[in-house]
Amino acid sequence: MPNKKPTKVRTRFAPSPTGDPHIGSIWTALFNWLYAKHHHGNFILRIEDTDQTRLRPGAENKIIEALRWFQINYDEGPDIGGPYGPYRQSERLILYKDYADRLVTSEDAYYCFCAPERLQKLRLEQEKTKKPVGYDGHCRSLNAQESFKRVQSGELSIIRLKIPKIGETTVNDLIRGRVHFKNAVIDDQVLLKSDGWPTYHLASVVDDHLMNIDPVIRAEEWLPSTPKQLIMYKALGWTPPRFAHLPLILGRDRSKLSKRHGSTDILKFRDDGYLPGAIINYLALLGWNPKTSKEFFTREELIDKFDLNTVNKSGAIFDNQKLDWFNAHYLKSLPTLEIIRLAKPYLEQVGAKNLTDNQLEQISLLVAERAKKFSEVPDIVGFLFRQPDYEAKLLNWKTTNPAVTLQKLKRLIKLLESCPESDFSETNLEDIIKTVINEEKLGVGETLWPLRVALTGLKESPGPFITASILGKTKTLSRITQAIKKLS
RNA sequence: GGCGCCAUCGUCUAGUCUGGCCCAGGACACCACGCUUUCAAUGUGGGAACACGGGUUCGAAUCCCGUUGGCGCUACCA
Numbered sequence: 001m002p003n004k005k006p007t008k009v010r011t012r013f014a015p016s017p018t019g020d021p022h023i024g025s026i027w028t029a030l031f032n033w034l035y036a037k038h039h040h041g042n043f044i045l046r047i048e049d050t051d052q053t054r055l056r057p058g059a060e061n062k063i064i065e066a067l068r069w070f071q072i073n074y075d076e077g078p079d080i081g082g083p084y085g086p087y088r089q090s091e092r093l094i095l096y097k098d099y100a101d102r103l104v105t106s107e108d109a110y111y112c113f114c115a116p117e118r119l120q121k122l123r124l125e126q127e128k129t130k131k132p133v134g135y136d137g138h139c140r141s142l143n144a145q146e147s148f149k150r151v152q153s154g155e156l157s158i159i160r161l162k163i164p165k166i167g168e169t170t171v172n173d174l175i176r177g178r179v180h181f182k183n184a185v186i187d188d189q190v191l192l193k194s195d196g197w198p199t200y201h202l203a204s205v206v207d208d209h210l211m212n213i214d215p216v217i218r219a220e221e222w223l224p225s226t227p228k229q230l231i232m233y234k235a236l237g238w239t240p241p242r243f244a245h246l247p248l249i250l251g252r253d254r255s256k257l258s259k260r261h262g263s264t265d266i267l268k269f270r271d272d273g274y275l276p277g278a279i280i281n282y283l284a285l286l287g288w289n290p291k292t293s294k295e296f297f298t299r300e301e302l303i304d305k306f307d308l309n310t311v312n313k314s315g316a317i318f319d320n321q322k323l324d325w326f327n328a329h330y331l332k333s334l335p336t337l338e339i340i341r342l343a344k345p346y347l348e349q350v351g352a353k354n355l356t357d358n359q360l361e362q363i364s365l366l367v368a369e370r371a372k373k374f375s376e377v378p379d380i381v382g383f384l385f386r387q388p389d390y391e392a393k394l395l396n397w398k399t400t401n402p403a404v405t406l407q408k409l410k411r412l413i414k415l416l417e418s419c420p421e422s423d424f425s426e427t428n429l430e431d432i433i434k435t436v437i438n439e440e441k442l443g444v445g446e447t448l449w450p451l452r453v454a455l456t457g458l459k460e461s462p463g464p465f466i467t468a469s470i471l472g473k474t475k476t477l478s479r480i481t482q483a484i485k486k487l488s
Numbered sequence: 489g490g491c492g493c494c495a496u497c498g499u500c501u502a503g504u505c506u507g508g509c510c511c512a513g514g515a516c517a518c519c520a521c522g523c524u525u526u527c528a529a530u531g532u533g534g535g536a537a538c539a540c541g542g543g544u545u546c547g548a549a550u551c552c553c554g555u556u557g558g559c560g561c562u563a564c565c566a
Contacts (some may be wrong), residue, residue: 016566051565116564123563124514130489133562158564175495185491185562193564202566224561225491247494254558282500285515289501293514312501314494315559322500322516332529370528380528448525460527 009041012213014204015076016048017059020265021066022248023318024219024257028285031246032217033072034284034306045077046207047088050197055133060088066266070276071299084211089203096198099206099236100159100191104144108235109191111147111157112139134187135160159192160233161201174244174308181227189228201225205232208241215242217308220315221256244308247287248315257318267322273346273374274323278330282323286316296329298342324372332368339364346377352385362426362470366462384470388457388479392486397449406487408447409454411436413480421473430465454483 015021020305036043045067047060064079072200076082103109112135119135126133132311139147140162151157163186171179191202198206208216224243232241251261257263269279281297289312290297290305329338340360347355347363355363363381370380396405415436419429437447452464455471468476 014566018566048566052563112564119564127489129545132490134490160564180491181491187562195564197564199564204566218492221560222566245493248560250559254497256560286500291502293502295515312494316501317499319499319516325516327522328529366528445525450525452525456526458526462527464525 009036009039010044010211010213011036011041011215012044012046012208012211013072014046014207014218015063016054017063018051018054018056019059021063021267022257023266025265026066026070026072026266027249027286028217028246029067029072030070030280030283031306031311032290033074034303035217035308037303038306042072042075044082044084044211044213045074045087046211047078047089047090048200048203049088050200050203052197062267065272069140069267069270070280072280075238077089089198089207091220092203092207093197093393096192097196098205100198100202103161103191103232103235104159106137106235107144107162108232109114109159109161110140110142110144111151112160112188112190113142113147113150113155113157113211114138115156115470119383123488132185137188140188157196158190158194159189160188161228161235162230163188165230165278169228169338171223171230171243173223173226174242175311176223176245176313178221179226181224183227183231186227186231189225191232200440201229201232203231205236209233209238211235213241215308216243217244217246220245220248244311247312249286250315250317252317254315254317256315261318265384273342273371273376274327275330275334278327279323281330282326286318287312295326331371331373334368336361336364339367342374343367343377346374347381350378350382350385359470359472362466370462383456383458383461384467388453388455388482390453390457394457394459395450395453395483395487397443397445400446402487404446405450406484408442409450409480409484409487411442412451413438413477413484414474416468416477416480417462418474419449424469424473424476426466426469429468433465450483451480454480 011032013025013032015025015029018118033043035041045064047063049055049060060078063076067074072081076084076087078085078087081087089096102110104111112133113299118138122136123133125131139160147157164183166183168180168182169186171181173179189201190199192198207213223328226243226245230240249257251257253261266279270276277299280299280302283294284302284306285295286296288306288310291310292304330391334342340363343364361382366381367374367377371377393402395409396402412433419432423429433451434444436442450466452461452467453459455464455467455476456462461467471479
């Protein structure tokens with residue numbers, strides 16, 4: 001097992017496979033990855049599956065899937081291996097047990113036999129009397145020999161860290177500077193549970209050390225537990241890594257982003273037709289700034305510019321509107337074929353099939369211009385694939401008399417009937433229709449508005465020329481005919 | 489309750505270390521106007537913030553102290 005001082009940056013993303021990959025955890029992964037790559041170091045995926053009760057089948061795969069989608073590529077991980085494996089804590093149990101035993105032997109930890117019921121009662125009482133809640137040290141000064149015998153005889157026990165009663169522990173955080181904690185108020189943390197599995201604190205300390213992780217970059221919620229871990233490093237005779245505690249990603253109400261703020265499943269964003277590059281761009285700018293007014297960054301630029309000393313200390317609200325704005329920009333800059341490819345599943349939703357390349361290309365234009373994300377495709381182009389359904393009076397431009405509208409539509413249908421199918425391109429249609437409008441003084445709004453409504457059935461819609469072009473001659477004529485019927 | 493973190497427009501932020509160039513800049517959102525056959529896109533413009541109170545200083549968003557507020561942690565969860 002490698003056990004020397006890290007010579008290069010190694011960061012890790014250490015999620016628990018207990019649910020869907022969360023926006024906040026992907027954000028943490030992103031910063032870890034950016035930092036590692038900026039420093040030409042390694043980024044490691046480690047699965048923290050030590051809570052058997054909260055495990056969710058498939059969760060690990062989803063995490064990996066999300067990382068892949070974002071191309072936040074890890075250099076070592078459970079599925080690809082690496083020199084510091086295994087990378088799943090459930091496969092490292094013996095290690096944790098061993099180090100816990102070592103801590104007991106050195107009397108930096110002790111066996112505790114307190115039943116969960118006793119602990120619960122204790123806490124309830126502490127809460128009622130408004131005393132600081134925490135373990136009361138009931139088993140702390142038990143005779144070590146005696147305790148060992150009890151364990152040998154099969155009595156249920158856990159192992160707790162023996163936090164010094166005096167002094168203070170200082171966390172020197174890369175983002176926050178020095179943070180001091182009085183040891184007296186730190187709880188005797190559980191290290192090994194009665195089922196023999198480690199808690200987060202033991203497992204992460206052991207793994208971060210054994211895997212040569214440095215720095216540890218994680219969310220601010222871990223700051224209060226860092227002194228406990230520092231004490232553990234000291235007891236084990238290890239040099240602790242550097243720590244950086246990132247601000248929290250917040251919901252609208254400024255509390256930690258969670259399910260009650262709506263879905264936090266990052267794969268849901270993929271299913272909603274967001275682009276991974278846009279999300280990364282947006283996420284990178286949350287809690288960090290590149291010291292320029294530039295807004296758009298490629299992954300390479302992000303890696304190049306990223307640093308921990310320009311990370312903010314305060315939490316940042318996740319703002320879907322700005323994400324949408326980023327996504328719209330990324331979507332617009334996509335090549336036509338890529339737009340078509342990504343829009344396809346959504347086109348199928350509205351029953352669009354057998355479209356010609358030409359049609360697809362024009363649809364991609366509409367999508368690029370109007371969609372913030374691909375899930376909006378059905379709303380944007382759906383009218384092309386269903387019979388328009390609207391009130392007849394919608395056909396009239398402003399206060400135009402229906403009889404006049406009828407006249408215009410009749411003129412249009414005559415014009416288009418004489419136009420060969422092959423000339424049904426957007427530019428050509430615009431050309432011939434506008435020419436007639438001008439020559440016969442038909443009025444732009446009075447003519448084009450009814451045409452638009454006839455073709456789309458909508459008050460808000462793309463222009464009539466591109467619509468007619470996509471629809472083709474037959475459908476265009478039939479929709480105008482239908483409008484004329486409505487007015488007659 | 490205890491411990492800790494944080495504090496600039498509604499939101500993301502620049503400016504804070506190294507006080508004056510800041511009666512505070514940018515972006516999203518919002519509003520108005522322009523373009524226009526609607527919407528969208530786009531262009532132009534607008535409203536919008538240094539949490540509060542004391543210091544220090546010729547001068548404070550920036551330094552110091554206090555207050556308030558928000559958040560996090562306080563499990564045999566992570």
